[in-house]
Amino acid sequence: MGKYIYEGVKDFNLDHIFDCGQCFRWTRQEDGSYTGIAMGKPVNVSLKESAGGDPAGEADRAGGRPGQDGDRPRLDLVIDNCSKEDFETIWKGYLDLDRDYGKIKETLAASDEVMAKAISGGEGIRILRQELWETIVSFIISQNNNIPRIKGCIENLARLFGEPAGEYGGVQFYNVPSPEVMAGLTAEDLAPVRLGYRAPYLVETARQVMERGGMDAVAAELAAARTPEEACEYLRGFQGVGPKVASCIALFGLGRLEAFPIDVWVRRVMNRLYGIDEKDIKGMNAYAAEHFGANGGIAQQYLFYYIRGLDE
């Protein structure tokens, strides 16, 4: 399979998207592209600048007017190992390409001065629309853990217990094992994955999914939830899923863009930039609901990327 090229992509930065903690199965290559797997398809994603002078993103960052092309530089998105059909059915949705992030950024920046600054640090973020089960597994693993180890655990889990998903660049890829498979395992079986105390959480959650009729049934119940709070309440019924993990699943696995996951980084940034007490989770949720509204999850990503940039 060859390359698929999506011409004229805007508000799209590979590092902002794949290195902001929302996903764990993508690896940065030496050339700045990312190789990874989603929906059982391994691909490489890169950007190519077509003719034009200015550095990418400047026009948008300064509050550029959408709809005006002018002599703005054009950026093409290149997906290698991707057919036109795969692009239409998988990657367009996964990469959230149909959403107008320029407009969202304008809205967020207009209502909040701090956010205007945060956006300029991660202006190319997009919320990936990830698979539900993989998102549940990933964020249960993420608790009290660091990103390199989270990635390692997920790779181990896929390699040792998942189905082969084809090869790319000389590397064999594997899918995260299904709830059916994981429900049949024990925490002991999972020892080589090095999940620590999270292993029994995953096994129990897989069993709970099966008890509820499998992943499709769970997804249907979650789709019926009117609000992200309702979805989170349901998700918190799973072992190892607390408020933060539930919120991440709602945002990244269900596409509930209002969800506003509050982790240690967001707590820090909300305290440092808005003066809200670090323990006042309720206050932070209220602030997000009022100022960020339907775009809470996207705002959270800008804040997250921003504070990480400040600390590094």
Add this chain to the structure above:
DNA sequence: TCGCAGGTGGTCG
């Protein structure tokens, strides 16, 4: 060595 890393579950008061 010991603390810490994108929290959660269990136990108290």
Add this chain to the structure above:
DNA sequence: CGACCACCTGCG
């Protein structure tokens, strides 16, 4: 309820 605290593991 809200405030603690242990917890697998690997790294600095």
